[in-house]
Amino acid sequence: MTELETLREAIRAELDSLWSDLNAARDAALRDRWSMRCDFLTERIKRLTALVGPTPWRDVELSLLEDGVYQRVHAELGVEAPVDMAAVAQARARLDQDRAQLR
Template structure:
């Protein structure tokens, strides 16, 4: 694979991770705290890029998106299986809640 192509793939992966973060913020600050038009647009962008480079690893996804199943649902919609370690997610959230992370 050419270095230019690998640089492009790397840029798409980075953009995809940023889109997940943006989705987390959009969902957090939506009027109902659940979903908004901004969330819809970000989901569309995530769905456009994910097939190009594969799923963003669950370890790079904001915990609420894993806990509420958004990460899993979006990938299911794309026909991609993702299996976040929800036990580990719960452990990380507990550490965050305890102020240890």
């Protein structure tokens, strides 16, 4: 693996972590589910996305897809990052069904 490939891999891993961190920051935010921390993480996501392209939507938490956060971030960058919302809805239905069975 070349040094450039190693660097790209590291950036991709960091992007995965940043999307996860953004989801956690939204969950921790008060009232409107957005905070200065969310803004900070979003800016970091944008900087790294500009270098390596979008994180595949399947690697991002469902709530960020359902609420359009993932789509908005990429639209602001002018980057194509289509999401299969039918597949997102199916994944949510499966999660909800699994939770219901645990009760």
